[in-house]
Amino acid sequence: xxxxxxxxxxxxxxxxxxxxxxxxNMGPQHPSTHGVLRLELVVDxxxxxxxxxxxxxxxxxxEKHAEAMTNYQQVVPYVDRMDYxxxxxxxxxxxxAAEKLLKIQVPERVDYIRVIMAELQRIASHQxxxxxxxxxxxxxxxxxxxxxxxxxxxxxxxxxxxxxLLYNYFWIGGLSHDLPPGWVEKAKEFCAYLKPNITxxxxxxxxxxxxxxxxxxxxxxxxxxxxxxxxxxxxLRASGVDWDLRxxxxxxxxxxxxxxxxxxxxxxxxxxDCWDRNIVRVxxxxxxxxxxxxxxxxxxxxxxxxxxxKRIMPVASEVYARTEAPRGxxxxxxxxxxxxxxxxxxxxxxxxxxxSVIAEIxxxxxxxxxxxxxGSTDIVLGEVDR
Amino acid sequence: MTFxxxxxxxxxxFGEAITLVKADAAVDPFITVSAASxxxxxxxxxxxESLAFDYLSCLSGVDRKGTLEVVYHIASMTLRHKLVLKxxxxxxxxxxxxxxxxxxxxxxHEREAYDLLGIIFTDHPDLRxxxxxxxxxxxxLRKDYEVPEFYNGMRVPY
Numbered sequence: 143x144x145x146x147x148x149x150x151x152x153x154x155x156x157x158x159x160x161x162x163x164x165x166x167n168m169g170p171q172h173p174s175t176h177g178v179l180r181l182e183l184v185v186d187x188x189x190x191x192x193x194x195x196x197x198x199x200x201x202x203x204x205e206k207h208a209e210a211m212t213n214y215q216q217v218v219p220y221v222d223r224m225d226y227x228x229x230x231x232x233x234x235x236x237x238x239a240a241e242k243l244l245k246i247q248v249p250e251r252v253d254y255i256r257v258i259m260a261e262l263q264r265i266a267s268h269q270x271x272x273x274x275x276x277x278x279x280x281x282x283x284x285x286x287x288x289x290x291x292x293x294x295x296x297x298x299x300x301x302x303x304x305x306x307l308l309y310n311y312f313w314i315g316g317l318s319h320d321l322p323p324g325w326v327e328k329a330k331e332f333c334a335y336l337k338p339n340i341t342x343x344x345x346x347x348x349x350x351x352x353x354x355x356x357x358x359x360x361x362x363x364x365x366x367x368x369x370x371x372x373x374x375x376x377x378l379r380a381s382g383v384d385w386d387l388r389x390x391x392x393x394x395x396x397x398x399x400x401x402x403x404x405x406x407x408x409x410x411x412x413x414x415d416c417w418d419r420n421i422v423r424v425x426x427x428x429x430x431x432x433x434x435x436x437x438x439x440x441x442x443x444x445x446x447x448x449x450x451x452k453r454i455m456p457v458a459s460e461v462y463a464r465t466e467a468p469r470g471x472x473x474x475x476x477x478x479x480x481x482x483x484x485x486x487x488x489x490x491x492x493x494x495x496x497x498s499v500i501a502e503i504x505x506x507x508x509x510x511x512x513x514x515x516x517g518s519t520d521i522v523l524g525e526v527d528r
Numbered sequence: 529m530t531f532x533x534x535x536x537x538x539x540x541x542f543g544e545a546i547t548l549v550k551a552d553a554a555v556d557p558f559i560t561v562s563a564a565s566x567x568x569x570x571x572x573x574x575x576x577e578s579l580a581f582d583y584l585s586c587l588s589g590v591d592r593k594g595t596l597e598v599v600y601h602i603a604s605m606t607l608r609h610k611l612v613l614k615x616x617x618x619x620x621x622x623x624x625x626x627x628x629x630x631x632x633x634x635x636x637h638e639r640e641a642y643d644l645l646g647i648i649f650t651d652h653p654d655l656r657x658x659x660x661x662x663x664x665x666x667x668x669l670r671k672d673y674e675v676p677e678f679y680n681g682m683r684v685p686y
Contacts, residue, residue: 197658197659198657198658198659198660198661201659201660203668205644205669206668206669209669242555243555367632369582369583369605370582370631370632370633371632371633372583372584372585372631372632372633383605385605390608391608391610457554458554459553459554459555459556460553460555460556460558460599461555461556462556462585462586462601462612464585464586471585473585473586473601475586475588475599475601477590485590486588486590486591486669488586488588488589490585490586490588490601494636495633495636495637498632498633498635498636499632502632527659528659
């Protein structure tokens with residue numbers, strides 16, 4: 143597997159033992175890279191000296207495709223396929239940007255349903271993140287428990303829009319369908335069902351001794367580095383930055399709910415280590431449940447489709463709108479030239495930016511720890527490569 | 529700070545380098561600056577305490593047919609204001625100084641703009657293609673781009 147290297151004899155006591163550096167390829171087909179990512183590692187024995195990521199294996203020319211569309215609505219299914227674990231989050235960001243560009247106000251019921259869907263999706267996405275992270279570290283059971291619960295979220299979403307992964311549910315100016323009868327009650331039941339399971343997850347994984355040993359004090363990302371590298375989402379909050387776009391740059395109806403931003407506190411290690419990144423996701427699941435419960439209580443009656451012309455023509459202008467997707471700041475920069483089709487769309491995906499910090503926090507770590515670090519960044523390659 | 533206050537401050541400090549202040553844009557107001565001064569302005573925006581733009585949200589390239597544009601969406605985490613900066617360069621000499629030394633997040637965004645639009649970021653430490661294969665030819669997001677017929681012996685158009 144790995145070419146063995148002859149270690150150099152130490153010339154004198156007190157100097158660090160060093161071996162000849164070698165290049166090791168991790169990926170593109172490697173279970174811990176969570177998709178098709180190749181990491182070129184420069185290693186000194188077991189120690190990582192440098193990491194050079196090579197991406198683009200999943201590049202599907204999203205931005206080029208978007209320019210070829212004949213109207214803004216047609217982009218939504220493509221947006222779904224960026225971060226395929228949080229399609230609702232992607233659609234949310236895109237429709238918020240497009241509606242800002244077109245100056246459309248959506249009915250209040252639409253905003254509530256969007257928030258409920260986005261938060262359900264956030265829980266489902268974090269369940270995959272935490273579950274697969276457990277597998278990376280060597281714990282298989284939590285993954286099965288989490289997927290059992292995630293299945294119920296997908297069932298709820300399927301009932302609303304007919305699809306389980308790629309929805310095309312958020313439309314510009316509204317939604318494709320209203321909630322089916324009895325759905326609100328089912329969603330409430332689900333919230334009550336999930337709460338004790340988060341405690342179960344904490345007992346099983348979060349506070350497991352082996353899990354703590356593997357993740358505490360590993361891959362520490364300091365606050366200033368996180369901001370300078372543009373990290374966002376749980377990655378940024380775990381480093382002790384109290385920042386969440388849902389609260390700090392509000393969009394939709396998030397300002398109407400009572401909830402808290404989870405921040406890493408270094409409970410078992412250092413602030414900004416892998417364990418903190420994981421616990422922030424666990425707390426976010428609880429907070430999302432709080433938001434969903436309030437939204438389900440307050441949801442108003444009304445229309446779910448704003449009356450729009452068949453072909454939407456914005457004025458020549460441009461817009462950047464950012465939202466808090468499960469992985470962080472997802473922004474869309476849309477340039478319009480006054481015709482029906484978008485002139486340029488740039489997607490600022492959180493995975494892409496969060497991945498860029500990997501080399502910075504992995505230098506000096508063991509190869510096994512690199513797996514833990516990469517898992518804790520929770521990237522989705524579909525969004526990195528677009 | 530409001531957009532107008534920031535714009536006034538920049539105009540006072542950099543004068544000629546600020547080429548356009550578009551406060552009445554249909555959606556997002558923006559400031560266009562000369563390519564040569566972008567790095568100084570970026571550093572000033574980050575370092576000045578009343579501005580404190582510590583976060584580069586997004587950096588995009590746009591082909592405006594004849595000119596290439598680089599758009600910087602920056603924000604301050606402490607003061608919670610946002611700003612859109614723009615730089616415009618001719619397509620036949622698309623050179624823009626890199627702001628990688630100011631905001632590290634610019635590194636990959638600039639590589640992407642180079643990869644897809646062929647904007648050359650001078651002083652960038654590692655300007656390689658990032659999404660396309662390293663031996664790909666041409667810049668696909670340019671409006672006059674034509675898909676090559678073959679790539680390494682494989683037919684490209686389908």
